[in-house]
Amino acid sequence: MQEIGSITKKPLPGGNRKPGWLARKLWSDRYLYLLVLPGMAYFIIFSYFPMYGIQLAFKTYMVRQGIAGSPWVGLANFRYIFGTTDFWNAVRNTLIISFGKILTGFPAPIILALLMNELKNKMFKRVSQTIMYLPHFISWIIIAALIYNLFSVTSGVYGKTMSAMGLEPTRILANVKYIRTIVYLSNIWKGAGWGTIIYLAAITGIDPTLYEASMIDGAGRLRQLWHITLPGLGFAITINLILACGNVMNAGFDQIFNLYDPGTFSKVDITDTYVYRMGLISARYEISTAIGLFKSVINCALVAGANAVARLVGQEGLY
Secondary structure (H helix, E strand, O other), rough: EEEEOOOEEEOOOOOOOOOOOHHHHHHHHHHHHHHHHHHHHHHHEEEEEHHHHHHHEEEEEEEEEHHOOOEEOOOOHHHHHOOHHHHHHHHHHHHHHHHHHHHHHHHHHHHHHHHHHHOOOOOHHHHHHHHHHHHOOOOHHHHHHHHHHHHOOOOOOOHHHHHHHHOOOOOOOOOOOOHHHHHHHHHHHHHHHHHHHHHHHHOOOOOHHHHHHHHHHHOHHHHHHHHHHHOHHHHHHHHHHHHHHHHOOOOOHHHHHHOOOOOOOHHHOOOOHHHHHHHHEEEEEEEEHHHHHHHHHHHHHHHHHHHHHHOOOOOOOOO
């Protein structure tokens, strides 16, 4: 502020900026904005534009009239899905499979990262890490084909081995007792290596002087792991756990769609496969939109709840 005699004069908003400063600023940082542009375009096209179709959840879709011209029906679509047994069966399977994946799959990359961090041979460590995260880039179609070739009772390795031994092979892929176990194990095999990268990167950010000080105090590797490494991973673990809770209603359409069959349908039919049947097969687009909106509300509530719990226990949350 400038003082003129006894009068205090406040500067105008914007300070001493000259006309056209914004255009010059944008031009000087044009390459940075170009780097951001693809990411912004992705979210605008695939996340924000589709929100226009949410209104279908409260309408009866008429192809000739389009989304905007279709008649409003209020909450009739939600009353329909909430009164359907198949929908609640899909919701139950979704929750069981999602929480099962969290219980079995979430600790796997943490354990692998801790084990990888203890390896002294750098070449072996790099090769092992590469082998572990390669399955992340394999599609579920290929993985399902590999599982079929392994466990098929007619043409798979398991079936031929059991037949060669004179034993009757069990139909694993079509058995409701084993299908969820296959889902959990295949999920770990595909995703654990990729998650390990995140935790290994977090471990490298831990101050090495903490390990040196603990060694002087006589702490062994297990105590260092428990009192230094794991607390150092606390933020990464918390964020990933919150995001995992926010993805509970998405149990993995690609995986389930390629693994289930009529024999295991009752145990692995999830909300995404139910949406697929209602939307693409039955052309009930308003019903599939209502289910999608229901899923989004539940996921949002779970993110907020997990974030609140994380802050209550002293961890940093998403916000």
